[in-house]
Amino acid sequence: MGIVIYGASKATCTQRILATLIEKGVTDYELKTINLRAKEHKQPEYLKKQPFGVIPVLEDGDFLLHESRAICYYIASKYADQGVKLLPDPTDLKGNATFQKWASVEKDNWDNYASPIAFEKIFKVFRGGSPDSKLLEHYEAGFLPKLDVFEGILSKQQYMGGDEFSLIDVYYLPYTQKLFEAGYGHFITDRPHIKAWWDRVSARKSWQKVLALP
Numbered sequence: 001m002g003i004v005i006y007g008a009s010k011a012t013c014t015q016r017i018l019a020t021l022i023e024k025g026v027t028d029y030e031l032k033t034i035n036l037r038a039k040e041h042k043q044p045e046y047l048k049k050q051p052f053g054v055i056p057v058l059e060d061g062d063f064l065l066h067e068s069r070a071i072c073y074y075i076a077s078k079y080a081d082q083g084v085k086l087l088p089d090p091t092d093l094k095g096n097a098t099f100q101k102w103a104s105v106e107k108d109n110w111d112n113y114a115s116p117i118a119f120e121k122i123f124k125v126f127r128g129g130s131p132d133s134k135l136l137e138h139y140e141a142g143f144l145p146k147l148d149v150f151e152g153i154l155s156k157q158q159y160m161g162g163d164e165f166s167l168i169d170v171y172y173l174p175y176t177q178k179l180f181e182a183g184y185g186h187f188i189t190d191r192p193h194i195k196a197w198w199d200r201v202s203a204r205k206s207w208q209k210v211l212a213l214p
Contacts, residue, residue: 002026002028002029002030003026003028003029003030003058003059003060003075004029004030004031004032004058004059004060005017005018005021005029005030005031005032005056005057005058005059005071006032006034006046006049006050006055006056006057006058006059007031007032007033007034007055007056007057008033008034008036008055009031009033009210009213009214010213011036011055011056012115012118012174012175012178013055013056013068013174014031014055014056014068015173015174015210015211016068016069016072016170016171016173016174017056017058017068017071017072017075018031018210018213019170019173019206019207019210020071020072020075020076020086020167020170021075022205022206022209022210023083023084023086023170023204023206024075024076024079024082024083024084024086025079025082025083025084026075026079026082026083034046034055034056036055041053041054041055049064049066050066052066054066056068056071057071058071058074058075060074060078069103069107069171072167072170072171073087073167076167077090084165085164085166086165086166086167086170087099087166087167098161098162099161099166099167099168102160102161102162102168103168103171105160106160106168106171106172107171109146109149109150110146110150110172110175110176111171111175113139113142113143113146114143114175114176114178114179115175116135116139117136117139117140117143117178117179117182117184118175118178118179118181118182120132120135120136120139121136121182121183121184122178122181122182143187144187147187147191147194148191150191150194151191151192151193151194152193154193154194154196154197155193158197158200159197159200159201160172160197165200165201165204169197169201172201173201173202173207173210176188176198176202177202177211
């Protein structure tokens with residue numbers, strides 16, 4: 001039996017995992033959809049798998065894992081010998097340290113701004129609320145100087161983790177997509193090197209397949 005992913009095809013963190021599975025050519029898996037509107041993620045049975053009551057979760061036999069980046073890393077490691085190479089070789093000390101550096105950069109300097117912007121402009125509205133303009137101003141002001149740093153980084157390398165596409169780029173996909181949906185696409189398109197990077201990664205077949213899922 002293959003791995004099971006508990007999540008939702010339109011949920012950002014699940015999309016990150018699905019893109020990884022496709023890049024690695026993994027077909028022996030099952031996506032078990034968790035109905036968020038019905039609060040299935042808050043039910044006792046699900047909380048046994050994810051105590052914080054959020055999606056996604058990976059189940060591989062008796063092994064359970066939550067947190068989407070950790071799940072992506074597990075998949076990329078388990079299926080290292082197939083599909084697109086997404087990780088450094090396990091014995092490459094400097095390569096793995098560099099990978100961890102860029103992974104931290106994504107979480108601290110991109111996701112920490114793009115995610116709350118998406119929440120205010122998309123998810124909060126979807127739930128019937130209204131965006132908090134003060135919060136948006138706060139995250140915009142914090143994100144803009146970070147974007148200028150990313151522009152400089154991408155003037156020297158092709159991808160977020162170096163000169164080759166890697167799992168680091170997969171980490172960026174869902175919430176960068178959401179920036180466009182939230183009306184912040186100019187944050188990307190106004191910066192030529194970030195735009196060129198986004199054009200490359202968003203055009204990948206894996207991401208296009210994820211976006212096309214019902």
